[in-house]
Structures are given as C-alpha cells and as structure tokens.
Amino acid sequence: MYKLFLRPILFLFDPEKIHYFTFSLIRVLCKIPFVASIFRSIYQVNDKRLERTIFGLTFKNPVGLAAGFDKNAVLYNELANFGFGFIEIGTVTPEGQAGNPKKRLFRLKDDQGIINRMGFNNEGLEIAISKLKKNKGKLIIGGNIGKNTQTSPENYTRDYKICFEGLHPYVDYFVLNVSCPNVGSHAKLNDKSYLIELITACQLLNQELAAKYPEGPSKGLKPILLKIAPDLNHQQLDEIIELVAETKIDGVIASNTSTSRDNLKASKERLEAIGNGGVSGQPIKHQSTQVIQYLADHSNKSFPIIGVGGIHSKEDALEKIKAGADLVQIYTGFIYEGPGLIKSINKALLTD
Numbered sequence: 001m002y003k004l005f006l007r008p009i010l011f012l013f014d015p016e017k018i019h020y021f022t023f024s025l026i027r028v029l030c031k032i033p034f035v036a037s038i039f040r041s042i043y044q045v046n047d048k049r050l051e052r053t054i055f056g057l058t059f060k061n062p063v064g065l066a067a068g069f070d071k072n073a074v075l076y077n078e079l080a081n082f083g084f085g086f087i088e089i090g091t092v093t094p095e096g097q098a099g100n101p102k103k104r105l106f107r108l109k110d111d112q113g114i115i116n117r118m119g120f121n122n123e124g125l126e127i128a129i130s131k132l133k134k135n136k137g138k139l140i141i142g143g144n145i146g147k148n149t150q151t152s153p154e155n156y157t158r159d160y161k162i163c164f165e166g167l168h169p170y171v172d173y174f175v176l177n178v179s180c181p182n183v184g185s186h187a188k189l190n191d192k193s194y195l196i197e198l199i200t201a202c203q204l205l206n207q208e209l210a211a212k213y214p215e216g217p218s219k220g221l222k223p224i225l226l227k228i229a230p231d232l233n234h235q236q237l238d239e240i241i242e243l244v245a246e247t248k249i250d251g252v253i254a255s256n257t258s259t260s261r262d263n264l265k266a267s268k269e270r271l272e273a274i275g276n277g278g279v280s281g282q283p284i285k286h287q288s289t290q291v292i293q294y295l296a297d298h299s300n301k302s303f304p305i306i307g308v309g310g311i312h313s314k315e316d317a318l319e320k321i322k323a324g325a326d327l328v329q330i331y332t333g334f335i336y337e338g339p340g341l342i343k344s345i346n347k348a349l350l351t352d
Contacts, residue, residue: 002338015105015114023075030078039081043339045346050085054304054326055223055250057172059140061085063317063345066308066329067144067175067227071122073131080138082339083346088329089128090144091177094162096124097148106274110265112312113281114332115274116257120146120180125166132170143171144227146180153188157201164202168209174222176202179229179256181278192239199224199247223250230255230287230309237291241299251304253329254295255288281332285310289323296324312337314348321349 010018030036050061064086070076073089080087099121106115122128128143135141145163147156164174176198178189188194202224210221226249228240244252257278261271264283288309295305307325311317312333320328333341 002340003336007336007338011107011109014103015107016102019105026075026078030081036078036081039339040083043081043083043343045083045343045350047346047350049350050346052085052327055173055225057140057223059085059327061346062321062327062349063342064088064142064306064327064329065334066331067091067142067177068116068118069331069334073128073141076141077134077136077138080136083342084139086140086142086172086327088142088144088175089132089171090122090175091120091146091180092122092125092128092143092163092167093120093146093148094125094159094166095148096122096127097150104277106277108264108266108279108281108283111281111283112332112336113264113279113283114335115277115279117275117277119149125163129166129170132167135170140172141170142173142175142225143167144175144177146177156188156194157198160198161201161205164205165209168206168222169213172222173225173250174202175225175227175253177227177256179227181229181257181259181276192243195226195243196247199226199243199249203247203249225249225251225253225306227253227256228291230258230284230291231260232291234294237294238298241295244299244303249303251306251326252295253306253308254291254325255284255309258284258287260284260287280309281336282310282312285312285316289319292320292325293323311345312341314341314344317345318348318352 052059052062062085065079065084067088067090070089076087076089100117100119104117145160147159151159206221257280292305292307301324304326305324306327306329307320308329311328311330317328330341
C-alpha cells in the first residue's frame, strides 16, 4: 500500500518538507486511540529467535533505524510501533545549529537513492535530552554525537565529551560520528592518532560517569561505536582494524554516506545541479557491504559491526549479515520501501 499509493504522493513534494510533514502525521496518528496498537499488530514481529545480544545489550530484533532520521529524538516512541529493534537518534551537537543552506536534500528516484548535505542540522543537546526524558522504554536507543560546525579543531574533543556526558543517562549506546561528508573541517577527524585521542577521552569519561552514578539511568558503561565512511581504501580499513584493537572500542558502524558519484543513473546535468553531498541508498549497497566483508574477514570477526547502506529488501539485509554484520540499520530504504521493510527483514531472518 505504501509504495503503491502513499509514496507517489509524498514524492511529489520537497524531500525535507515532506520529512517533517510525515513526522507530524505519524505523531498525530499515534495519538488516536488504538492506531498505535494497529501499527504494532501490522508491522511488529515478536519472536525470541530474533533477539541479538551485542556489546552487552539485548536487541529484540537486529533491524534498526539509522541516525539522521530522528535527529532531535522527537519520534522514537512512535517509530517503535513499526517494528524496529533499536533507533539511533542524532547526530546531536552541543549547541543547536541550522546546518547547510537549503535546498540540501535530493531524491535520486531512478537510483533509489538520496543525496544530502544537511550539515548536522539539529536543535542541540538540551532539546534532545528533554525529548529523551519522555522515553517509554520500548526499545534500545543509540546516541549519535558530533561537533558543532564552527568548533575549532582544538575543541573537537570537548564537543564530543559535552554530548557524551549529557546523553549518558538517556541512551543505551553511543556513536562517534567522524565520517559525515557534509560538515567542514573533517581532516582531523580522519586522522588515526586523533581518533585514538577522541575514543580514549570518551572511554575515560564513560568510566568516570559509571563510577559517579552506580545506580539510576547512568548506571554502567555505555558501549561506544565508531561510524566510518564507505569510501575508505584497504589501507584505511586496516587502520580501522588496528584502531579497534588498540582502543578496544565496542564496535563499528559501516557505513556513512558516500561522496562517490560512480555508476549512478542520474544524468551528469542533474548531479551538477544538485552539487555536493553524501549519497545513500541503493547506489552504495555493494560499497558498504564490501567494507563490512573486509572488516570482518581481516579482523577475524573480532568486533561487532552494524551494517547500513542500501538496504531496500530482505535480501539486501541478509547480504549484509552474511558479510559480517551483527545488526543492520535502514534509512533510505525506509523512505523508499516503507515500514513493511522492517517486517519483511525480520520474517526472512526467521526462515533463513
């Protein structure tokens, strides 16, 4: 029904405007008596065989929503009705920021992809905290954190630590977003020595907070993951493997959006008119799977991997898992395929 009737209407309008319209629509619908329970009955697959225990957390199923969809932790309670096993909010920065100038979100319909250059637009840490305080505990919540665009390089770590400390009582795991192509001054964030510094700083803060608050929502260490780009070469992926071994970070998310424009059906003129931005969806499916496969094979599967990038079908998800992903996340596939995709993947996992 979504692909046949609803999507053609939604795709007539500006992608960013329709994103916020859809948010409002889902919130309104879920306030109507029995609608949320109807969504759950249609889309959720509740089966103990789907449970996955990864980096100390038990996920009710391995299909999550990637960061970028619910940036400000506005809709995670309602989105839980569609069958996700976990939802990642953010990217959250210490201060709210507008992001890059509009228009900054573009559909590539023939490619089943999206190009975005949002630029970490979000309402900031305090707003995210206020929303997360309303968590009804339906599923695991990840906190994707980053730096403000205007932050000087010597203060990058400070920004991550501010977000880490603020969100610590309210999220179940953290993601250090160092690979988004849509924010400036990222050279330092791709430097291995700096990544060791950043990860170590967050791990020390994690230990301090766990010791300071032995009871309550901050109790215990929170898993920390690193989100990497799909454009890394083998030498750079080897460095990621070394980085994980050296820092003992809890896992890797592979991958973020891509700067590559290879093999797109969209015309050269269309791409030039769009300009820069990260590509997501089907165009990066094989690229992200290759990264997952390389990391899993060359590390002897020594750390957990969350696979994301181009998952538009149950086959795409199973491909990621067979390549070495422990969990998967969807974003562009959710937009193109609708909430039925989550159910389709979970049912396929039960029969695979």
